[in-house]
Amino acid sequence: MLAWPDEQLKQMIPTAEVPRAFNVGTAGCPVHGKKVYAKGGTYPWVTDPNRPFKIKCPVGGEWYPSNDFYAYFRGGMKDRSLLTGPYADDGWGWVGPNGERYWLVGYACHWGSWRRFALNGLDSLAQAYLLTGDRRYAHKAGVILVKIARTYPALDYCQQSRYSQISGGNYHGKILNCIWETGVFTNLARAYDAIWDAIDNDKALAELYGYPSGEAVRNLIESNLLEDGIDAIFAGKIRGNFGMHQRALASGAIVRQTGPMRKWLDGILTKDTASHSHIGLNYALYNLVYRDGMPYETSPGYCFGWTRNLYTTAAVLAKADINLFELPKLRSMTDAPLDMICIDRHTPALGDAGNVWGGLTPKSPGVYQTAYRAYGDARYARWLERIGGTGEKSFKTFDSLFDPPIKVDASAKATPQAKASSRLMDGYGMALLRNAANTMGVSLYYGMRGGHGHFDRLHFDLYANGQPMMPDLGYPDFMNGYVSGIYSWSKNTINHNTVTVNRVRQQGNDPGVVHHFVDVDGLRAVDVDAPTTYADLTMYRRCLMQIETGPDDGYLVDVFRVRGGEDHVYSLHGPPGAFETVSGEFGEPAKGTLAGPDVAVGALYDDPVRSKPGYKGTYYGYTGSGYSHFVNVRRRLGGSFVGQWQRAKADKARLQIRVLVQPGQELLLADAQVSPIKHKRLIKYVLVRREGKDLDSTFISVIEPFRDRPAVTGVKQLKVPASAVALQIDRGKRHDVVIQQPEAGQMVQLSEAIRTDAAMTLVRYDESGRPAKTIVVGGSDVRIGQRRVTPHRIDGEVTGVNPKARQVIVRFKPGGGPGALDALVDRHVCFVHGQRRVWHPVARAEATGDSVRLTLADDLLIGRFRVERVEGSKIVTRTAMMFDPIYAGSHATDASFGSYTPVRSAKRGEIILTRPMPRPPERSRDVWLCDVGPGDRAALEPVFVDELD
Ligand SMILES: [Zn+2]
Numbered sequence: 001m002l003a004w005p006d007e008q009l010k011q012m013i014p015t016a017e018v019p020r021a022f023n024v025g026t027a028g029c030p031v032h033g034k035k036v037y038a039k040g041g042t043y044p045w046v047t048d049p050n051r052p053f054k055i056k057c058p059v060g061g062e063w064y065p066s067n068d069f070y071a072y073f074r075g076g077m078k079d080r081s082l083l084t085g086p087y088a089d090d091g092w093g094w095v096g097p098n099g100e101r102y103w104l105v106g107y108a109c110h111w112g113s114w115r116r117f118a119l120n121g122l123d124s125l126a127q128a129y130l131l132t133g134d135r136r137y138a139h140k141a142g143v144i145l146v147k148i149a150r151t152y153p154a155l156d157y158c159q160q161s162r163y164s165q166i167s168g169g170n171y172h173g174k175i176l177n178c179i180w181e182t183g184v185f186t187n188l189a190r191a192y193d194a195i196w197d198a199i200d201n202d203k204a205l206a207e208l209y210g211y212p213s214g215e216a217v218r219n220l221i222e223s224n225l226l227e228d229g230i231d232a233i234f235a236g237k238i239r240g241n242f243g244m245h246q247r248a249l250a251s252g253a254i255v256r257q258t259g260p261m262r263k264w265l266d267g268i269l270t271k272d273t274a275s276h277s278h279i280g281l282n283y284a285l286y287n288l289v290y291r292d293g294m295p296y297e298t299s300p301g302y303c304f305g306w307t308r309n310l311y312t313t314a315a316v317l318a319k320a321d322i323n324l325f326e327l328p329k330l331r332s333m334t335d336a337p338l339d340m341i342c343i344d345r346h347t348p349a350l351g352d353a354g355n356v357w358g359g360l361t362p363k364s365p366g367v368y369q370t371a372y373r374a375y376g377d378a379r380y381a382r383w384l385e386r387i388g389g390t391g392e393k394s395f396k397t398f399d400s401l402f403d404p405p406i407k408v409d410a411s412a413k414a415t416p417q418a419k420a421s422s423r424l425m426d427g428y429g430m431a432l433l434r435n436a437a438n439t440m441g442v443s444l445y446y447g448m449r450g451g452h453g454h455f456d457r458l459h460f461d462l463y464a465n466g467q468p469m470m471p472d473l474g475y476p477d478f479m480n481g482y483v484s485g486i487y488s489w490s491k492n493t494i495n496h497n498t499v500t501v502n503r504v505r506q507q508g509n510d511p512g513v514v515h516h517f518v519d520v521d522g523l524r525a526v527d528v529d530a531p532t533t534y535a536d537l538t539m540y541r542r543c544l545m546q547i548e549t550g551p552d553d554g555y556l557v558d559v560f561r562v563r564g565g566e567d568h569v570y571s572l573h574g575p576p577g578a579f580e581t582v583s584g585e586f587g588e589p590a591k592g593t594l595a596g597p598d599v600a601v602g603a604l605y606d607d608p609v610r611s612k613p614g615y616k617g618t619y620y621g622y623t624g625s626g627y628s629h630f631v632n633v634r635r636r637l638g639g640s641f642v643g644q645w646q647r648a649k650a651d652k653a654r655l656q657i658r659v660l661v662q663p664g665q666e667l668l669l670a671d672a673q674v675s676p677i678k679h680k681r682l683i684k685y686v687l688v689r690r691e692g693k694d695l696d697s698t699f700i701s702v703i704e705p706f707r708d709r710p711a712v713t714g715v716k717q718l719k720v721p722a723s724a725v726a727l728q729i730d731r732g733k734r735h736d737v738v739i740q741q742p743e744a745g746q747m748v749q750l751s752e753a754i755r756t757d758a759a760m761t762l763v764r765y766d767e768s769g770r771p772a773k774t775i776v777v778g779g780s781d782v783r784i785g786q787r788r789v790t791p792h793r794i795d796g797e798v799t800g801v802n803p804k805a806r807q808v809i810v811r812f813k814p815g816g817g818p819g820a821l822d823a824l825v826d827r828h829v830c831f832v833h834g835q836r837r838v839w840h841p842v843a844r845a846e847a848t849g850d851s852v853r854l855t856l857a858d859d860l861l862i863g864r865f866r867v868e869r870v871e872g873s874k875i876v877t878r879t880a881m882m883f884d885p886i887y888a889g890s891h892a893t894d895a896s897f898g899s900y901t902p903v904r905s906a907k908r909g910e911i912i913l914t915r916p917m918p919r920p921p922e923r924s925r926d927v928w929l930c931d932v933g934p935g936d937r938a939a940l941e942p943v944f945v946d947e948l949d
């Protein structure tokens, strides 16, 4: 950057008059169309600082626009005779013969002139000055910063951008859109802070712009840039995902010496407002972040953005003696991204996150270095070792240059990686089943759907062979309401491993309720029901059992029950790669798509409004089936179905899916693209469909990842009462019998050999046909051969809670105690209050009198609000709260945490209790909602395990 003469540098930085566009348009290149995305990704065009306001096509290498916009810009954008050639653009786009507007200059301005040249250049120069003290860097940074400050108040994304134009003039921002501007403004404030001391003596800088002194230059920057930016944050014109504008505000406030800095900074913690993007952290960390540390946005990628933003905000606030690291939830937000990792290499690609190939989200040395310094937890040091952020590799970010390297001492290195264990993140709504060797994992999502979530409740991902074997399709083509395939396919229900009802995407947004969760040697399982996911259902329930066949091997039994509705489609898919049918005869591929022989791929055939030619609105509201994305649809003619997938780009990473028979079900094989625009690789789906009035379906499949040969050689369905499922699973000469029913209690008789009323029963037979192992979950009357089996019941009542310490006191029933207290650690306790069931993992257990004090691994506090008024048992608040559906059955308490009053319901700022609080809270006081209260039942899943040999 030093090589650019001042005058030229000054000239090249755009002013507010030049429009910005982060996309050229939806049609791609004027010549090569959408191929640019396949070739160059989301932002495919090439820019070059030596060719300002021009972009190069990544496919053909041709440059756009045809006119010299830079000359037009230097002339004050007046001389229209300069708008020459076939692709002339005056800044507001070139309109093609197809009627599409291509924002050629806008794209060049956004990416080339602003981001890559001016903004990145400014950051690098300011950082170089901080590191070297060489004033030449500060001077060039000043040239850029002053030019920006002069135009900053006039920058108005609403009036000057493609995105605002297509969304009706209502999209805020300054240089960039309101979300990205949070980062821009943060960096502008940081750059000013970095070069601040060099400005007063920089006469050349003052002269270049015609100011009498360096002080006058600083006044300009503080009033035109910092003050205007802070105003824009409060006006919502600079506003991002949670944490982004807070970071921007903290950065601006601390750098700007005058103004009510303390009030601004305190507001970051204490502000009480109905706006969930501006609410203070004291509330946000409970009302917008689930108790296990996951924010409400669902996508692990976007959620980790909160953690990252709060860490940088924390670093800024520390300069004003505000310590965010004391907030226990920030620590949970650091742990949660690690808690959900499967087989040590994959973060579930849930919602708008990840891709079919897998990978890790929290690869941020900056966050975990700061976390390790703040908390000293060896887990973070181990993670830093894993992602390369210790020792010589410590210096991964600019800020890390100012701290000594992280040294992991031998003892921390030697601490064995905690044994992989299954985990319920029951606040967020994710069940994780993981074998002890951490080589096979399942993540099943049943939580609420946040802004970056998909319509995918009860979808699961399977990890084995080092790979995602039944992958979520991941991040859509774009984050943009005007691209139909995002809504008809990428976010839609049918593309996920779950059930689509009545040919529409999922509707309701209550989280599922976990009825069973077990992790014992040989069997890991979750059984979760989410009936309000669709209107008119009484059951939408999946029980997934992971049954081990070796230290690294096992198979899944999937039982998905749906009651109600008139059309059910159970959808499963394997990884990208080769597919073959092992058994089952299928017809020829049908013409057209699953939506019909004449329905084109991706057509919105079931949305009369959005499918009209010339429709210009967004596609957020599309609620249809997405069936038009399936091609090569083949119907089964006969036989059972077993299919095998071989994952592409991996050796011996295979999957077998066997779908079992059910009366009236139709079985289809079909292909669909990973995504309609950027990832056109086909994925093989198996779709199982039932139609009829008031349907009652039980979809069953046996799924096995394997390397050379699957262990499962055959499956027989055994005859049992309708609500139960019993399978004989042959593994060569050995076999397993698996019996499952929604709840324990109904007697299931399987010949003389097995009689069970358990929720889950697994009996493993050896080669000579003798039972070698028995696992029973729930139930009270189980006989295997001559033996009577009784699962150990651990059951009690909550007698006290200490939410700040995450502690619950439980008095167990006589004979219902846990035995060794250590045995409780890492297990999950289910707390029951009426219809409400919540699960918490136990971190510590100690005896206290005749009771046990449990310290939980996640938060007990799940909501916090400021009282507006109290009307008997109703409390009204204006505090932003996102989690209304989870509050019924929780307990209201005041800051003394002395008494607990059950909540009947919560909706839009009205919290209705079952009775008035004993001491009604005064106006402006805070009330907390606690997940567990005295009188709740506390129980562990009753399990019996017996290995006979
Ligand atoms: Zn092109």
Ligand SMILES: [Zn+2]
Pocket (backbone or CB within 6 Å): 349, 350, 351, 352, 454, 456, 472, 473, 474, 490, 491, 496
């Ligand atoms: Zn998805």
